[in-house]
Amino acid sequence: MSKPAVIEINNxxxxxxxxxxxxxxxxEALFPFIHRKHKNFFAIRDFSLEVNEGDILGIIGRNxxxxxxxxxxxxxxxxxxxxxxxxxGNLVPLLELGSGFHREFTGYENIYxxxxxxxxxxxxxxxxxKEIIEFADIGDFIHQPLxxxxxxxxxxxxxxxxxxxxxxxxxxxxxxxxGDSVFKEKSFEKIKEFFDNGKTxxxxxxxxxxxxxxxxxxxxxxxxxxxMDADPEQVIEKYNALYPGKNIxxxxxxLD
Amino acid sequence: MLIRRFFIExxxxxxxxxxxRFIILELTKRxxxxxxxxxxxxxxxxxxxxxxxxxxxxxxxxxIRTGRHTEVPFPLFLLAGLIxxxxxxxxxxxxxxxISNYGFLINKVNFRAAIIPLVKIFSELILHFIILxxxxxxxxxxxxxxxxxxxxxFYYLFAMTFLLTGxxxxxxxxxxxxxxxNYIITIIMRVLFFFTPIFxxxxxxxxxxxxxxxxxxxxxxxxxxxxxxxYGIPFWHHKMDTLYxxxxxxxxxxxxxxxxxxxxxxxxxxx
Numbered sequence: 244m245s246k247p248a249v250i251e252i253n254n255x256x257x258x259x260x261x262x263x264x265x266x267x268x269x270x271e272a273l274f275p276f277i278h279r280k281h282k283n284f285f286a287i288r289d290f291s292l293e294v295n296e297g298d299i300l301g302i303i304g305r306n307x308x309x310x311x312x313x314x315x316x317x318x319x320x321x322x323x324x325x326x327x328x329x330x331x332g333n334l335v336p337l338l339e340l341g342s343g344f345h346r347e348f349t350g351y352e353n354i355y356x357x358x359x360x361x362x363x364x365x366x367x368x369x370x371x372x373k374e375i376i377e378f379a380d381i382g383d384f385i386h387q388p389l390x391x392x393x394x395x396x397x398x399x400x401x402x403x404x405x406x407x408x409x410x411x412x413x414x415x416x417x418x419x420x421x422g423d424s425v426f427k428e429k430s431f432e433k434i435k436e437f438f439d440n441g442k443t444x445x446x447x448x449x450x451x452x453x454x455x456x457x458x459x460x461x462x463x464x465x466x467x468x469x470x471m472d473a474d475p476e477q478v479i480e481k482y483n484a485l486y487p488g489k490n491i492x493x494x495x496x497x498l499d
Numbered sequence: 500m501l502i503r504r505f506f507i508e509x510x511x512x513x514x515x516x517x518x519x520r521f522i523i524l525e526l527t528k529r530x531x532x533x534x535x536x537x538x539x540x541x542x543x544x545x546x547x548x549x550x551x552x553x554x555x556x557x558x559x560x561x562x563i564r565t566g567r568h569t570e571v572p573f574p575l576f577l578l579a580g581l582i583x584x585x586x587x588x589x590x591x592x593x594x595x596x597x598i599s600n601y602g603f604l605i606n607k608v609n610f611r612a613a614i615i616p617l618v619k620i621f622s623e624l625i626l627h628f629i630i631l632x633x634x635x636x637x638x639x640x641x642x643x644x645x646x647x648x649x650x651x652x653f654y655y656l657f658a659m660t661f662l663l664t665g666x667x668x669x670x671x672x673x674x675x676x677x678x679x680x681n682y683i684i685t686i687i688m689r690v691l692f693f694f695t696p697i698f699x700x701x702x703x704x705x706x707x708x709x710x711x712x713x714x715x716x717x718x719x720x721x722x723x724x725x726x727x728x729x730y731g732i733p734f735w736h737h738k739m740d741t742l743y744x745x746x747x748x749x750x751x752x753x754x755x756x757x758x759x760x761x762x763x764x765x766x767x768x769x770x
Binding site: 259265266268269272273315318319320321322336338339343344345346347348352355356359360361362364365 | 521522525526529533603604605606607608609610673675676677678758761762764765767768769
């Protein structure tokens with residue numbers, strides 16, 4: 244039995260034009276028929292993927308392999324150069340830390356600010372405020388401006404807001420890595436709850452343990468291409484085989 | 500064919516803005532609050548600044564460079580024109596920087612970036628209303644009659660907001676790619692300060708040159724503020740100026756929408 248696809252990525256390539264200056268970039272955007280000097284860099288190449296409802300999809304790859312670009316494409320923050328990305332349902336992206344939060348606003352104000360930007364009516368958010376604050380569990384800091392937050396606090400608040408407004412699809416790009424073990428535990432519980440409710444999550448992480456624990460499917464990306472799409476166990480095995488890092492013991496002997 | 504496509508796309512663009520009106524309202528409140536309410540005395544400085552500027556000009560042109568004969572006392576004449584220019588200048592600057600100001604959102608969330616210049620404009624409008632109230636008070640205390648034409652200020656305010664919307668959709672998107680835009684605007688606005696009838700009157704300009712001064716859309720707005728607050732002249736007394744103003748505003752809106760739409764997909768890559 245296969246569930247309906249909620250994210251369809253069709254032959255997507257993302258080319259970044261590397262310009263020497265921004266003036267050339269503006270001129271080319273305004274007058275596409277003028278071709279100025281630029282270098283091409285493909286962050287994503289001929290990428291096709293279907294994510295089904297209820298998938299907790301782990302995304303694995305080295306730094307610079309295109310994971311974050313892929314997430315931005317799905318979130319609609321950047322547009323594909325060729326191909327199409329279709330998303331069905333409410334999507335809340337959590338790209339990097341403190342994403343979309345205003346530095347000068349307090350955590351409390353940011354709850355309304357961020358959800359307003361995402362298009363959630365204030366009334367609906369008001370009902371959830373208590374849950375959000377409780378989940379974030381950052382004490383009186385909720386009434387402090389965000390610039391005074393530690394990265395862990397930012398992650399807590401961002402995660403608390405994103406999961407409690409109940410999106411259909413959630414993107415988590417390396418957000419849980421800064422949380423402490425207590426918060427991680429709590430977040431994992433919440434993610435499992437999402438899974439039980441048949442929601443979809445895209446989970447980018449360098450922590451193979453987290454991926455093993457949470458995901459029911461994983462993909463491996465390298466140089467913007469899809470290398471493998473299978474069970475988390477198999478994908479992690481492949482990843483470790485492809486990039487055999489020295490283990491700690493070997494490192495220590497090296498240092499000696 | 501091409502014009503028709505532009506037209507349909509433009510209407511759709513504006514419709515999307517309308518659908519986002521609640522977000523605009525919410526963001527405007529927050530924007531105003533961070534700018535003027537969070538720092539101590541923030542609002543008082545914002546109000547004092549134009550009043551201080553007016554006092555300086557009033558002092559210079561009353562005691563140092565005298566010989567100005569205006570129908571109404573010169574300070575009031577100056578005040579009515581200056582607040583129009585000041586609102587335009589301040590809003591143009593803040594809305595142009597708007598998108599880069601909200602850069603932290605652009606590359607994290609997919610949302611209608613076109614609402615940001617509007618948010619900045621509305622945020623400045625709140626301040627402008629407060630200044631207008633103070634100006635009204637000053638006029639009354641100086642014995643100026645309160646007339647029905649005072650309400651006409653809303654027409655000119657709407658006209659100015661309309662013009663600013665088009666211009667700042669253009670400037671706020673271009674400035675992301677071309678930072679020098681900010682300096683160009685500063686220079687243009689400084690030139691316009693002298694070429695707009697703020698501390699001089701249009702009737703002192705020889706007829707054959709006046710036509711060039713009237714090409715400046717601020718000419719219409721500054722005179723309009725005076726017509727409303729001081730002279731009680733309705734806007735339909737200036738048919739040609741009104742027609743010209745709306746034509747140029749529509750042109751700016753069209754250019755603003757087209758340029759903004761073209762550049763929008765690349766925002767996240769440059770902010």
